[in-house]
Amino acid sequence: MLSLGTQAARVLARCENKTAKEVSRPYLGTTRRFARNVEIFGEDEPATHVYRVVSGAVRAFRILHDGRRQIMAFYLPGDLFGLEYGNSHVNSAEAICESQISVSRLSASSGFAPNSADAFPDLWPLARDEWRRMQDHMMLLVRGAEERVAHFLLEMSRRSGTTASVTLPMSRQDIGDYLGLTIETVSRTLTHLEQAGFIALRSSRQIDLCNRSALARSSA
Amino acid sequence: MLSLGTQAARVLARCENKTAKEVSRPYLGTTRRFARNVEIFGEDEPATHVYRVVSGAVRAFRILHDGRRQIMAFYLPGDLFGLEYGNSHVNSAEAICESQISVSRLSASSGFAPNSADAFPDLWPLARDEWRRMQDHMMLLVRGAEERVAHFLLEMSRRSGTTASVTLPMSRQDIGDYLGLTIETVSRTLTHLEQAGFIALRSSRQIDLCNRSALARSSA
DNA sequence: CGTGCTCTTGAGAAATCTCAAGCCCCGTGG
């Protein structure tokens, strides 16, 4: 069993209540614009940069053997992404809609050079957030369609910081590929939730959450 | 966007080709014995130790609202587990069968005290392995029953280092809770794989992999 | 006012789950 020692423990403690959005190291990145469906990075590409969504939205995904696409995560404004545990990307990332992405190089060639003891507390909260999101996502994939969709709506609402209504940047296909459902099932489930009075579809991408507690019960 | 700087980049590079099993910091832990189905740590307990399986097998899981159990990971001899990103455990862990677990305290009170730059390369490969395993697991949950079971058998075979045959320490219920299937579906799928000549069930826990390539095709 | 894309809806097919029964293995005790 490895021992982690005093300083690691202190660093862990320091990270504990810090979220990825609060990581406050200086920004060195340039902001780039990506059009809808344009690739930001691809699977197996060397992971040379880290990214932050300034505006818009991003999907990270993998293509399965049979051509199906599994979306591993959506990233919304403020979210960091693209930092890998290895040298190359395991997922591809694309802009879901017209997006501004802050891109910064991950290497010595940037003028800024903290030692690794400084970098560690930056990396750890990112890893933790990613891990938690993924763990929740995994739990989601073994539940019924209504639970998945209800949970998804609440997650999007929470993450976009809205209360009464949520604007989805992604298509039904994206939602389906994220939840492991077909677009038809996603659509039908939304219709059911509307008929139950839990939500109202202003338009297909604009959804009012009329009854959050009922939604939460559905997602439970 | 945060910058990671030179040393972090070097450290990442150093970690790149290191797996959890190879992490070589000194062991300080004492080896404890856990009987079948005995809890090693529980959800929400403070994460004060790190664990390594010496013999036996461990399941890490969460209980869902409705009483169902989702197994997040199995740990086999040589695997490290229980290291969390926060202060407390998110999963519970139990011995699947009679197991010896090496337990070491994760704090300053252990005599061993590397600085965090030393601890970082220990933590990072662990996080990476865990992340990869989880990502694969997630991809698995959106596929058909036969693919899930075939993949599971190959994974267990690979991880236990055997070639022709695999001995499963866990019950059908454990497998089902890991794969998001019922025990009946797991059982039926194994029967199908046997009828197809891909495997042979010596006993319910002892499975010969007669045709690995066919299995791999099934799991693809 | 078409055209193309996305979304919704329907009906039948397929996969998985649920409920129920029975089997197998193995340890225990007569």
Place this chain on the structure above:
DNA sequence: CCACGGGGCTTGAGATTTCTCAAGAGCACG
């Protein structure tokens, strides 16, 4: 040595959920 009992595993049949295939509706854009 054999009957008994319990847990784990398998099998079956019908219910349920989700998928597939197909058609049509809504909407933005040229």
